[in-house]
Amino acid sequence: MKRSRILLLAPTLILAYLAMAALWAWVSFDAALASVPVPQLAPLSQRQSAILLRVEAPGFFGHYGLSIGTGQGLATISSAVARDVFLQRGQLDGVRGALQSMYQRVFACCKRIDLGRDVMALVIDARLTKHELLARYTASVYMGTHQGRQLRGLPQAAQAHLGKPLEAATEHEFVTLVAMIKAPNQFHPVRDPAALAQRSRRIEALLSGACKPDGWFDTDFDACDTTAPR
Template sequence: MKRLRRVALLVPAVLLAYLALAAVWAWTSFDDALASAPAGEQVELSARQAAILVRVEDPSFYDHAGLSIASGQGVATISSALAREVFLGEGRIGGMRGAVQAFYRGVFDCCKRIDLGRDVMALVLDARMSKREQLARYTASVYMGTHAGKQVKGLAQAARNYLGKPLAAASEEEFIRLAAMIKAPNHYHPVCNPEALAQRAARIRALLSGQCEPDGWFDTDFRTCPA
């Protein structure tokens, strides 16, 4: 019984130490991690495009501090997705901080759904980067599937590959379809699975027009919305 009590006390202590290290490392390594992470092709969204993207991907983006349990949010915010790219993505930093980065990258690869370290990094990123900067960087780096055998990164590349035009020239309907892809870009692929993409885009249009609302935190499929 005593051993069980010791284990019960040890587990939260180890978890707190793990999260504290993640916070300190992310704060002190932020500039190096940001500099080493691929920036992608940044473009300025119109006010309407930004509103659509935030409504679909992160409805409380402008109000939260990096994490959110808003209705329709799901397990990731724009901030946490960006934290994954900046701190745990392709960029590499050197020295002892690089060794810690490799450790946290390994934990994330193992336990994506329950990695609280990444969530702490999202809080740090939100404190260090303005919402406007976050949105611009997310727009430039978000994965948008595979086209002609190559990965498509960012909405600007996606517009050129899937729409054949610059993002600024995309109609609202075309932008909704791009936003609809983000959840699972190889499933909601305009070439490989146009029917699934059309259904998701229809649900998003209904959401934007106020015909329906997400059914709870995990409803990122907008199940109550007509397709």
């Protein structure tokens, strides 16, 4: 009997947790956003935006924060910005800060199935325009380290790894930056240039239409490996 009651109570507790997380994110939005300034805003060209979205969130402009229907997993741009603003870099105080600490602990424990983070993505998608979200993601996405310094955003990565502003990057150079986003300290131009080159080739094959992701959660693009035996 106790077990059946627990099973009946569990969905109610989960819904209550998600409702509380959504309400907290909504009322804390302005303070959380202000606590996480972006390093440098740099608008992407139309082609650069198309490349970034094709790889990271193909359905970005057609959803309300999350989607598993048109891309490789959950829509990573909204989720990444929500994670950055609400859970990772900013720190609130008072009651809002205490709740934030709780959500941070839950996220640290259960990153892949943290529905709290997911409802925060819905909130941030409702509070910012798509273009604001994209600009913030471009300026703040974690791009690994360079000479002991943490890089934030594609503009910093372009200066560090290409030695030029982002707007001056060639399409191939921009693809290499996008290729790093998945795991920037793994797909690194100094630490493992071969792995970065392979992922860049796969993305270029994807962009050309020569291949497509194998399902919702395929972010490796194995079918796009032009060096693999046929």
